[in-house]
Amino acid sequence: xxxxxxxxxxxxxxxxxxxxxxxxxxxxxxxxxxxxxxxxxxxxxxxxxxxxxxxxxxxxxxxxxxxxxxxxxxxxxxxxxxxxxxxxxxxxxxxxxxxxxxxxxxxxxxxxxxxxxxxxxxxxxxxxxxxxxxxxxxxxxxxxxxxxxxxxxxxxxxxxxxxxxxxxxxxxxx
Amino acid sequence: xxxxxxxxxxxxxxxxxxxxxxxxxxxxxxxxxxxxxxxxxxxxxxxxxxxxxxxxxxxxxxxxxxxxxxxxxxxxxxxxxxxxxxxxxxxxxxxxxxxxxxxxxxxxxxxxxxxxxxxxxxxxxxxxxxxxxxxxxxxxxxxxxxxxxxxxxxxxxxxxxxxxxxxxxxxxxxxxxxxxxxxxxxxxxxxxxxxxxxxxxxxxxxxxxxxxxxxxxxxxxxxxxxxxxxxxxxxxxxxxxxxxxxxxxxxxxxxxxxxxxxxxxxxxxxxxxxxxxxxxxxxxxxxxxxxxxxxxxxxxxxxxxxxxxxxxxxxxxxxxxxxxxxxxxxxxxxxxxxxxxxxxxxxxxxxxxxxxxxxxxxxxxxxxxxxxxxxxxxxxxxxxxxxxxxxxxxxxxxxxxxxxxxxxxxxxxxxxxxxxxxxxxxxxxxxxxxxxxxxxxxxxxxxxxxxxxxxxxxxxxxx
Numbered sequence: 338x339x340x341x342x343x344x345x346x347x348x349x350x351x352x353x354x355x356x357x358x359x360x361x362x363x364x365x366x367x368x369x370x371x372x373x374x375x376x377x378x379x380x381x382x383x384x385x386x387x388x389x390x391x392x393x394x395x396x397x398x399x400x401x402x403x404x405x406x407x408x409x410x411x412x413x414x415x416x417x418x419x420x421x422x423x424x425x426x427x428x429x430x431x432x433x434x435x436x437x438x439x440x441x442x443x444x445x446x447x448x449x450x451x452x453x454x455x456x457x458x459x460x461x462x463x464x465x466x467x468x469x470x471x472x473x474x475x476x477x478x479x480x481x482x483x484x485x486x487x488x489x490x491x492x493x494x495x496x497x498x499x500x501x502x503x504x505x506x507x508x509x510x511x
Numbered sequence: 512x513x514x515x516x517x518x519x520x521x522x523x524x525x526x527x528x529x530x531x532x533x534x535x536x537x538x539x540x541x542x543x544x545x546x547x548x549x550x551x552x553x554x555x556x557x558x559x560x561x562x563x564x565x566x567x568x569x570x571x572x573x574x575x576x577x578x579x580x581x582x583x584x585x586x587x588x589x590x591x592x593x594x595x596x597x598x599x600x601x602x603x604x605x606x607x608x609x610x611x612x613x614x615x616x617x618x619x620x621x622x623x624x625x626x627x628x629x630x631x632x633x634x635x636x637x638x639x640x641x642x643x644x645x646x647x648x649x650x651x652x653x654x655x656x657x658x659x660x661x662x663x664x665x666x667x668x669x670x671x672x673x674x675x676x677x678x679x680x681x682x683x684x685x686x687x688x689x690x691x692x693x694x695x696x697x698x699x700x701x702x703x704x705x706x707x708x709x710x711x712x713x714x715x716x717x718x719x720x721x722x723x724x725x726x727x728x729x730x731x732x733x734x735x736x737x738x739x740x741x742x743x744x745x746x747x748x749x750x751x752x753x754x755x756x757x758x759x760x761x762x763x764x765x766x767x768x769x770x771x772x773x774x775x776x777x778x779x780x781x782x783x784x785x786x787x788x789x790x791x792x793x794x795x796x797x798x799x800x801x802x803x804x805x806x807x808x809x810x811x812x813x814x815x816x817x818x819x820x821x822x823x824x825x826x827x828x829x830x831x832x833x834x835x836x837x838x839x840x841x842x843x844x845x846x847x848x849x850x851x852x853x854x855x856x857x858x859x860x861x862x863x864x865x866x867x868x869x870x871x872x873x874x875x876x877x878x879x880x881x882x883x884x885x886x887x888x889x890x891x892x893x894x895x896x897x898x899x900x901x902x903x904x905x906x907x908x909x910x911x912x913x914x915x916x917x918x919x920x921x922x923x924x925x926x927x928x929x930x931x932x933x934x935x936x937x938x939x940x941x942x943x944x945x946x947x948x949x950x951x952x953x954x955x956x957x958x959x960x961x962x963x964x965x966x967x968x969x970x971x972x973x974x
Contacts (some may be wrong), residue, residue, distance in 0.1 A: 482626065
């Protein structure tokens with residue numbers, strides 16, 4: 338039963354990922370991305386990583402994707418409708434570097450694939466256990482990893498200051 | 512650990528100082544804060560501490576690297592006087608970001624846990640993305656910031672993936688655990704470990720702009736405001752190499768046979784790409800960008816030939832490179848302001864024509880820094896190269912040594928183009944007024960370059 342659900346989620350993820358690549362409409366691509374991210378969240382649940390799955394949905398589906406859709410809607414202009422929707426999108430465009438792109442991507446994929454297939458994971462082949470990880474993560478963040486957790490605050494502060502200064506008007510008081 | 516806490520707090524204090532009506536207090540305050548952090552760092556001299564359950568390791572090497580970062584930051588802030596005159600600039604914010612970015616750099620230098628490395632890299636990179644785009648009215652700066660951001664995030668993704676794989680293999684993020692895992696695996700560590708190391712290396716090499724991950728460097732360095740280019744090319748490079756040195760010498764020294772070939776190939780590629788492309792540049796700033804790639808190549812020799820000498824050689828070279836680069840950019844800032852084409856500062860070689868006639872001091876400072884970058888004797892750059900090359904000899908890497916020497920000869924060509932322009936070309940350069948403190952910083956950097964060039968032993972005694 339779990340296996341079937343697992344393969345369904347994989348199908349959902351891969352299919353919608355291809356949808357993102359093949360569609361010519363940016364808004365459709367954003368919606369396909371929603372399905373991809375949901376599929377990945379489902380895979381996280383099946384792997385017993387419930388916290389990761391929830392944050393995936395909260396951050397990506399809830400935050401990033403809404404931002405993308407807003408971006409698409411706000412940047413839309415009437416005179417920009419030159420895109421030809423009748424023809425499909427080519428994954429491999431006639432860009433001059435496509436051979437290199439293929440070699441690099443294929444190389445990374447094959448190396449990662451062989452490494453992951455041959456790796457001996459600790460939990461491999463064991464029955465999946467479903468217990469909440471939120472408790473452990475919270476405790477670890479407040480004990481062992483408290484320093485990176487605190488200093489991540491500096492990172493967020495920098496990002497915040499940067500966003501506000503870059504977005505501030507650069508013209509004299511208007 | 513103390514400088515990290517202090518700088519985080521000082522950054523926030525600076526933001527509040529920005530509320531004051533007068534901006535004059537910002538620059539001295541930022542300089543004072545950096546000096547305090549510098550002093551606080553030396554409190555831990557000769558003591559080796561592990562902080563907070565193996566998160567940070569502060570030893571003499573880390574303090575030396577942080578000192579170089581702080582000195583670079585001090586000089587960059589000191590040269591930023593013009594910045595306050597610009598009505599629309601937001602100096603409080605940018606000084607605060609500079610201080611926060613040093614926090615990131617110091618975490619990269621003294622990390623013991625890979626998570627600290629990651630957070631440090633992110634703080635430094637995000638600060639750099641912002642500073643690159645800080646010249647909002649300049650389209651080039653906007654383009655550079657966006658380019659840097661997109662590619663930098665991609666590289667960070669690689670690095671994070673690598674760390675995840677390392678965790679998969681070892682089950683821990685600390686460097687010493689990775690080391691003991693490799694030692695206990697009887698020479699047959701999991702494939703995940705190799706993959707993880709490779710991906711982390713790719714991410715870090717991108718940050719220090721080694722070939723073939725260097726393609727972003729020229730555009731970003733050229734587009735960023737000159738002041739922040741100076742900061743980027745010194746602080747990021749020093750911190751990046753400190754982080755690589757820590758990673759390779761502590762964790763992966765047992766599998767040296769695996770990674771030295773990769774690093775040596777990247778070193779050769781970086782030296783070739785940086786030096787040969789620099790020859791064809793017409794813009795001084797773009798030439799400095801390629802020169803920074805080539806210096807990443809020289810520094811990589813020290814990593815590929817990891818040994819007893821590598822540590823002191825890398826520290827010395829970073830110091831020499833930082834001093835020379837910042838004074839060169841300091842002169843560029845002054846000169847480019849005098850010549851404007853289409854309302855933008857002129858950053859080509861021809862802007863330097865005849866500089867020595869009316870501004871002998873500026874010409875001398877730039878000449879010394881070019882000589883140091885080229886590695887001519889009696890400057891610090893010569894001893895830096897010498898130490899790195901002798902580290903290569905210790906490992907018997909003769910072919911890389913020959914390549915490096917050849918490439919430094921190429922380097923002499925493009926560094927001397929500026930010197931020739933300054934001393935032998937006719938130009939209409941008028942006298943450039945330089946603020947006394949600005950002048951003092953330039954003279955101090957030049958003096959330090961020459962002193963280290965004449966008595967390098969002075970520095971080695973500290974190590």
